[in-house]
Amino acid sequence: MLTLIGLLTIGSLVVLLLVGRTSPILPLIVVPLLGALFAGFGPEAISGFFTDGIGRVTAIATMFVFAITFFGVLQDTGLFRPLIGGMVRLTRGNVIAVTVATALIGMLAHLDGAGATTFLLTIPALLPLYRKLRMSPYLMLLLLALGAGVFNMLPWAGPLGRASAVTGVDVTELWRPLIAVQVVGVVLLLALAALLGWREQRRIAAGQCADEGVLVETGTDLHEPSAEERELERPQMMWFNAALFLVVLAALFSGVLPAGYIFMIGLCLVLMLNYRSSKAQMQRIAAHAPAALSMGMIILAAGSMLGVLTGTGMLTSIAKDLVQVLPAPLVGQLHIILGLFGLPMELMLSTDAYYFGLLPVTLEVVSGLGVEPASVVYALTIGNIIGTFISPFSPALWLALGLAGLDLGRHIRYALWWMWGFSLVLFAVAWGLGLF
Known part of the structure; x- marks a missing residue:
């Protein structure tokens, strides 16, 4: 009976997250609560589940709130804009240089972990250049998506935070073994960008038409920041920033302090250095508060969900019954099998559904056979994360499509096989490094 209630709870949760008619916070809180009540647990027991679950994710939520605000303020100062603008100017006329620069720009712009910021910074700057050189804008979006996917492994980007909330493993501890995978990913992406640039150069030389879709008209070669953005920039403080x-990155690498505390200190310093008045500081905090609080609330809601699902025994019951059904040789390899198909699953599952629905069940199934939680996270994450910006459930992708005037179906057809192949290569690298 508990297995049935657990399956109905998780299934309902995944469906509501996929439909997207409400904020993810609502189903994460309400659905497990209803499941616990149907399973016969009273307010006192549920209170204990909630307390345990929240205790597991408080540090993660704190890190997200301050990390997103810290990187948002750094973006306000204009720290990354000259790098992006300079790279765009340097690549004019050389198709291969443009594709390599696009990959680099996508990674640099995603340092704050926010997909919307990545596309807002890059597409207005790059799209006129692609049009001028008769390059396919779908190639631009593919390379930006791949670059953002590689850097989406950063601990403040979202997926690792969700995985940390599910497993209870510290997010920076999860990230450190992934640094080697990211380095390999950067090198592979630059090589792939050069290859695709060479292919695009041949296509243009042959006079073939690019599958451009409907492009947005723009009258400038480079995206110019607005007057309000110019007022916030601090070019004289660029080297200090x-x-x-x-x-801050070095402190995160070393683990000298908890990640949340590092970002607290970093935020204080960046505000004091760049915006001296209390009014200006509060305005910068308020500007980034919606994104920061949204992610923090999702993590806290996920903590309550996992506390309830774990405390009631639903996950354990599902895992025990699933082990009885699956062929014995597959049980211990379930996380690897799912990881191989992680990217195509982006077309069916949202990020929240993947990490809060699929990951907990997989973890329970394989943990009984001695598989470490971190290994499960690496297999599922690396197999899936490169496809973040091919998913129709990604709001940032819809923003990118709107900015570039492109079609989702054509983007999927153009990018799916390249992105899946790229993710499988990284998956093999991680496997070879012994991450799972």
Whole structure:
């Protein structure tokens, strides 16, 4: 009976997350609560489940709130804009240089972990250049999506935070073994960008038409920031901001302090250095509060969900019954099998459904056979994360399509096999490194 209630609870949760008619916070809180009540648990027991679950994710939620605000303020100062603008100017006329620069720009722009920011910074700057050189804008979007996917493994980007909330493993501990995978991913992406640039150059030389869709008209070669954005920029503080950025990254690498505390200190310093008045500081915090609080609330809601699902025994019951059904040789390899098909599953599952629906059940199934939680996270994450921006459930992708005037179906047809192949290569690299 508990297995049935657990399956109905998780199934309802996944469906509601996929439909997207409400904020993810609502089903994450309400559905497990109803499941616990139907399973016969009272307010006192549910309160204990909630407390345990929230305790597991408080540090993660804190890190997200301050990390998103920190990187948002750095973006306000204009730290990354000259890098992007300079790279665009340097690549004019050379198709291969443009594709390589696009991959680099996509990664740089995704340092704050926000897909919307990535596309807002890059597409208005790159699209006129692609049009001028008669390059396919779908190639541009593919390379930006791949670059953002590689850097989506950063601990403040979202997927690892969700995985940390599910497993209870510290997010920076999860990230450190992934650094080697990211480095390989950067090198592979630059090589792939050069290959695709060479292919695009041949297509243009042959006079073939690019599958451009409906492009947005723009009258400028490069996206110019608005007057309001110019007022927030601090070009005279660029080197100080760059040094602060590197110090924060070094502190995260070393683990000298908890990640949330590092971002708290970093946020204080970036505000004091760039915006001296209390009014200006509060305005910058308020500007980024919606994104920061949204992710923090999702993590806290996920904590309550996992506390209830774990405390009631639903996950354990589902896992035990699933082990009885699956062929014995497949049980211990379930996370690897799912990881191989992680990217195509982006077309069917949202990020929340993947990490809060699929990951907990997989974890329960294989943990009984001695598989470490981190190994399950790496298999499912690496297999899936590159496809973040091919998913119709990604709001940032819809923003990108709107900015570039492109069609989702054509983007999927153009990018799916390249992205899946890329993810499988990274999957093999991680496997070879012993991550799972």
